[in-house]
Amino acid sequence: MAKTVTKKNVKVLENINGVAKTNRLLVLKTYKIYIGGKFPRTESGRYYELKDSSGNLLANMCLSSRKDYRNAVVAARGASGPWAERAAFNRSQILYRIGEMLEGRRAQFVDELMQMGSSKLSAEQEVDLSIDRLIYYAGWCDKYTQIFSSINPVASAHFNFSVPEATGVVAAITSESTGLLGLVSIIAPVIAGGNSIIALASETHALCAISFAEVINSSDVPGGVVNIITGKEDELHKHMSTHMDVNSFIYAGSNAEHLKTIQVNAADNVKRILDYSKVEWNSEEGQSPYFISDHQETKTTWHPIENIGGSSSKY
Amino acid sequence: MAKKKQIEVDLNSGWAYAPAPESKGHIKIKPQYNQFIGGKFVKPSNGKYFDTINPANSEKLSSIALGNAKDVDKAVRAARKAYSEVWSKLSGKERGKYIFRIARLIQERAREFSVIESLDGGKTIRESRDVDVPLAANHFFYYAGWADKLEYAFPNKRPTSLGVAGQIIPWNFPLLMAAWKIAPALAAGNTVVLKPAETTSLTALKLAELIKDSGLPDGVVNIVTGFGDTGAAIVNHPDVNKVAFTGSTGVGKIIQRAIAGTNKKCTLELGGKAANIIFEDASINQAVEGIVNGIYFNQGHVCCAGSRLFVQESVYEEVIRKLKDRMNTLIVGDPMDKNTDIGAINSKEQLDIINKYIKIGQQEGAEFYQPACKLPQKGNWCPPTLFTNVSQSSRITQEEIFGPVLAVQTFRTVDEVIAKANNTPYGLSAGIWTDKGAKIFNMTTKMRAGVVWANTYNKFDPTSPFGGYKESGFGREGGLHGLSAYLNLN
Incomplete structure (x- = not known):
């Protein structure tokens, strides 16, 4: 089967013509969305056509609605606390597992990217970099806390320290041009830091976003930690940014007006806004522990030190 | 077990304290205060002043310049000029030494600042003497030391200053909040336009006098005074690179909306209900x-x-x-x-x-x-x-x-x-x-x-990052974390 789909559009053409070079009809996948560890179709029943460069139908993608997004936020909120409380080592292993699963399905993702217009070389590079990026952040899960923490030498008799903690629920409008890498580069640091996320996939490169949800779903990531919806940024950016139970918002699109609207709406509940619209995901600057700390709050804890009897620690 | 007899403390006898008033004799409060712009005390462009009142007896303490958008513009221009011509060219080491000077001058004049803080804001002299003023001095002292060490603060980053910081502070800790805002901004290499709250401008203006004494280059710190519209003029000024606000969540949200679509960096320290x-x-x-x-x-x-x-x-x-x-x-x-x-x-x-x-x-x-x-x-x-x-x-x-x-x-x-x-x-x-x-x-x-x-409460320290989750704002003040609010991390 792998052979039959290496050529661009073959799968669709074969289906439409009813003839298969392999002498069997291909079984095509219905692309759904990913909410709370399940694959529902959009509650709205709407779809949009994803086409290749020649105008052939690739898939009927879910045109997700405001209600789908709201459902995803509920799932994300429920998952965020327990996920943040997982041991950092455990989150690290799970991110590594996502990398393993993606590696195993490398051919499928290369194929999907090619169907959506990538050359073979660039598709392979994008998948390889996405896998490596997951491994990169898997390694950070139990290290960023040490990088961003501090013991604070206060002038009074107190023990005082600051540590990063997950911000909570993060919503993201992901990059339009890099359907897989742009998605992975946003999801990985957010969940490495113990947050849950609702990501709106690239509208025109949505195939591998949903296939990536399948990878997530088979990688021991608890349901609701990652939620992926497909649809139109134009329709959803307002609803996504007004939701009162979202703590933090990533914008990696390219529409300055949308970003401004999001920034205005964010003030309703003082969301943190991260503008990633200029980040080149396929370069070195596309990965860093600072993408983790972007979705961390600093907590400072004080406790008195009682100097009993005035004894010193000298010996 | 027999029920214990409840013993009530007798508070009606032998508990009276003799009056122990702090002397005000050595304090100089001028009848009128102008704004501190470009190293000079300048009159408000509309010529208007407002009263600042002692809340403990409702008596007028002084008149404060009522700054408007024109004054803010003047202050931002002064700050920009100081940034591009002087402050951004100065080494971290020299910047630090100026900030150390400010810390020392506050310590030298601590008693005067404490008394004025209590007169103007109503807080007890014990608090302003033991908490507000020493912490303000310590805050300058702490961040002074960071000025030539910024490259150690953020691994694998090359921090650079932002430019002009617009800062709006509340009336509950007037001098301390000015210190929280100004000290890290200067250490990081920015210049400042700061607006104190309308009911408590005095110690900020006294701080301006002290900054002038320190020899800090003209325009590095500018202080404009007035009400909410003066603050709005700072937030909305196109040549401000960074907005730092401490105050109510309601106003914080207005500010967050106002700077949408701009490249202004922002930190908000807002309300709480702990x-x-x-x-x-x-x-x-x-x-x-x-x-x-x-x-x-x-x-x-x-x-x-x-x-x-x-x-x-x-x-x-x-x-x-x-x-x-x-x-x-x-x-x-x-x-x-x-x-x-x-x-x-x-x-x-x-x-x-x-x-x-x-x-x-x-x-x-x-x-x-x-x-x-x-x-x-x-x-x-x-x-x-x-x-x-x-x-x-x-x-x-x-x-x-x-x-x-x-x-x-x-x-x-x-x-x-x-x-x-x-x-x-x-x-x-x-x-x-x-x-x-x-x-x-x-x-x-x-x-x-x-x-x-x-097992403690309401403790503050310059080394200890302070700031909120959720609608209490974002960004931290104090400690290493407080530096990032005033730096670009490249």
Whole structure:
């Protein structure tokens, strides 16, 4: 089967013509969305056509609605606390597992990217970099806390320290041009830091976003930690940014007006806004522990030190 | 077991303190203050002034320039000029030495600043002398040392300054908030336009005099005075690169909206409604001190005040009895008296807000308690206030009052109190009282708040990052973390 789909559009053409070079009809996948560890179709029943460069139908993608997004936020909120409380080592292993699963399905993702217009070389590079990026952040899960923490030498008799903690629920409008890498580069640091996320996939490169949800779903990531919806940024950016139970918002699109609207709406509940619209995901600057700390709050804890009897620690 | 006889503290005999007023003789307050722009004290462009009042006797202390958008523009231009011509070219080492000078000058003039802070803001002299002014000096001292060490602060980054920082500060800790804003901004290599709150401009303007004495290049620090529209002019000025605001969540949201679509960097330190949680295994006497310090410190004009008290049911009666006893010993009155515990409410407007909430609490059916205390005839006063039997949905539990008003709820289990404590749009601070270490760490990690005090409350330090979760704002002030608010990390 792998052979039959290496050529661009073959799968669709074969289906439409009813003839298969392999002498069997291909079984095509219905692309759904990913909410709370399940694959529902959009509650709205709407779809949009994803086409290749020649105008052939690739898939009927879910045109997700405001209600789908709201459902995803509920799932994300429920998952965020327990996920943040997982041991950092455990989150690290799970991110590594996502990398393993993606590696195993490398051919499928290369194929999907090619169907959506990538050359073979660039598709392979994008998948390889996405896998490596997951491994990169898997390694950070139990290290960023040490990088961003501090013991604070206060002038009074107190023990005082600051540590990063997950911000909570993060919503993201992901990059339009890099359907897989742009998605992975946003999801990985957010969940490495113990947050849950609702990501709106690239509208025109949505195939591998949903296939990536399948990878997530088979990688021991608890349901609701990652939620992926497909649809139109134009329709959803307002609803996504007004939701009162979202703590933090990533914008990696390219529409300055949308970003401004999001920034205005964010003030309703003082969301943190991260503008990633200029980040080149396929370069070195596309990965860093600072993408983790972007979705961390600093907590400072004080406790008195009682100097009993005035004894010193000298010996 | 026989029921113990309840012993009440006798507060009616032998508890009187002789007056111990701080002298005001050595203080110089001019009849009129101008704005500090480009190293000079300049008159407001519209020629208008407003009064600053001593809230303890309602008497006028001085006149303050009423700055408008034109003055703000002048100040931003001065700050830009100083940034591009002088300050951004100076080495970190030299920047640091200027900031050290400012710290030293504050220490030298600490008594004067304390007295003026208490006169203008109503806070007790004991507090301004022991907390506000020393902490302000320490803050400059701390950040001075960072100026030539920035490359050590953020691994694998090359930090650069932002440019002109517009800063708006509240009236509850006037000098201290100015220090929190100015010190890290200068250390990071930025220049500053700062607006103090309209009721408490004096110490910021005294700080301007001191900055002039320090020889800091003209225009590096500019101070404009006025009301909300003056602040708005700073936020909206196109040549401001960074907005730093401390104040109410309502205004913070307006600012966040106003800078949408711009490249202005922003940090917000907003309101709070902190849970202060007393477990049955706490040292109750210490906890009662912590409750009092948590809510009645600085007349409750504290964004991180422990305004929601949660007491475990098994010790509820004991805690409330001891708390009421302790409240009866609190001295409300002349801020200049060294024995005073609770000074004057900062303004008539704030007193009205507090009284409105006290009325709401009573209307909502909560049990109201205030100790009998003699209040001065003139000025703005509010005795320490306690509401028991309040509900989670009550407005005095949900909304920030910013006064000496405590709302008390009870709980039985750890899970219950975690849920109740976090059930608020705010997330600035929290307090935990228990002698069990494992429980402390469980609770401190579960609180969705930026500062958690365990077995203590309302402690501040320049090295300690301060700031909120959720609608209490974003960004940190203090410590290494406070630097990132004033740097581009490339």
